[in-house]
Amino acid sequence: MKYIADLHIHSKFSRATSREMVLDALACWARIKGIQLLATGDFTHPEWLFLLKQKLEPTGNGFFRLKNIVPSENEYLRPIPLSREDVSFILSTEISFIYSKNGRVRKIHLLLLAPDFESVDRINQQLSGLGNLRSDGRPILGMDAKTFVKIVADHCPQCVVIPSHIWTPWFSLFGANSGFDAIEECFEEMTPFIFALETGLSSDPPMNWKLSALDKYSLVSNSDAHSPSKIGREANVFDTEFSYSGLVDAIKSKDPDKFLFTVEFFPEEGKYHYDGHRKCGVLLSPRESMQHNNVCPVCGRKLTIGVMHRVEELADRERAESSSFRVPYKNLIPLNEIIAQALEKTSDCKSVWDIYFRFINEFENEQNILTELDLRELLRLTPERVGLGVDRMRKGEVKIIPGHDGCFGQISLFEESVVEEEAQGQLKLF
Ligand SMILES: [Zn+2]
Ligand SMILES: [Zn+2]
Known part of the structure; x- marks a missing residue:
């Protein structure tokens, strides 16, 4: 079966998340986005786990489904037809590890997938003595990430550990501030238990292909969403058995017949793509910041080193090496952003959501609109600029001011001159 999976989100019990991050709203938004398999997030949190056990039932394949659908009160969501079969859930959580190793403080995030509640209970029991799982949907543990992987391997060998957003400067495996230079340095003898890495919003597969050390890993992409409308902004498209073991096999195999492609942001859009200092409005390429000794040319403080710089630092290849064993990818822009550009409005205003729905x-x-539908179909609906925007995105005809130091990159799809030319071209055609 062909399906789209988003394996990393957070519930309303995580810090800085929307109150709408609850199962009913998530199922509805997954249906809107075209996601068939969605992470539950936060299974380490006792209250969220209580809700998961109360509202979900196993479907016998390692996934879960809502026991019943509660119709939404929201004017946009109410008309969306949603059945229990539309969306399945996979048990997941993310844990933040803060500890010291080889003389440095390390802060890294790991994603954990589980096939059943028994595994979740065993893991939670092992972890509950080591930190406060109730404090946050994404708990902080003071233990070594390697020790954690050992606990998982010993108690729930079917569980999967995936280092999250591996390039973000804070809280990641390769993060410039508190990460490692090599996977083995982090996981040592437990390294073979890791077979997949999450690329995060600020990096895409070709950037990762510049490191031969990553060749043996499967690269996955997830939204890490903190609000329902952001789920699926990055995702994985599979054509394989719809089951926990089918999913794990497809990720492990990296077989492009089973793991069809990943859906990616344009990496420049991510918050930490380039280097910079937000307070001073300074944005630099890795080369430029090296010329400034990684110091802000305005205030003299240390620059926030972005993902691209860090990739260059660890890369051993001049350019990304593709091969037929690579899982392909597509760079997409969320539909509400495309509409916002088309209308010259902000992406969260009512007129944008009216057109979106x-x-x-x-x-x-949404996935159907962004990746599958024929342009002629899309142009049936007004405003035409939405369809034209989707077409430009698919062709990669996008201008982006790269994200840096916590600011998202700014995309422009419609440069005035180009739009006018296009309009004239259209006129000539008809
Ligand atoms: Zn994280
Ligand atoms: Zn500065």
Whole structure:
């Protein structure tokens, strides 16, 4: 079966998340986005786990489904047809590890997937004595990440550990501030238990292909969403048995017949793509910041080193090496952003969401609109600039001011001159 999976989100019990991060809203948004398999997030949190056990039932394949659908009160969500079969859930959580190793403080995030509640209970029991799982949906543990992997391997060998957003400067495996230079340095003898890495919003597969050390790992992409409308902004597209073991096999195999492609942000759009100092409005490429000794040319403080710089630092290849064994990828822009550009409005205003749901009601779901639908179909709905924007995105005709020091990159799809030329071209055609 072909399906789209988003394996990393957070519930309302995590810090800085929307109150709407609850199962009913998540199922509805997964249906809107075209996601068939969605992470539950936060299974280490006792209250969230209570809700998961109360509202979900196993479907016998290592995934879960809502016991019943509660119709939404929201004016946009109410008309969306949603059945229990539309969306499955996979048990997941993310843990933040802060500890010291080889003389340095390390802060890294790991994603954990589990096939059943028994595994979740065993893991939670092992961890509950080591930190406060109740304090946050993404708990902080003071233990060594390697020790954690050992606990998982010993108690739940079917569980999967995936280092999260491996390039972000804070809280990641290769993070410039408190990460490692090599996977083995972090996981030592437990390294073979790790077979997949999450690329994060600020990096895409080709950037990772510049490191031969990563060749043996499967690269996955997830949204890490903190609000429902952001789920699926990065995701994985599979064509394999719809089961926990089928999913794990497809990720492990890296077989492009089973793991069809990943859906990616344009990496420049991520918050930490380039180097910079936000307070001073300074944005630099890795080369430019090296010329400034990684110091802000305005205030003299240390620059925030971005993902691209860090990748260059650890890369052993001049350019990304592709091969037929690589899982392909597609760079996408969220539909509400495309509409916002088309209307010259902000991406979260009512007029944008009005049009967004007009498109969803007509064309099934967002992934279908962004990746599958024929342009002629899309142009049936007004404003035409939405369809044209999708087309430009698919062709990669996108201008982006790279994200840096915590600011998202700024995309522009429609440069005035180009749009005018296009309009004239259209006129000539008809
Ligand atoms: Zn994280
Ligand atoms: Zn500065």
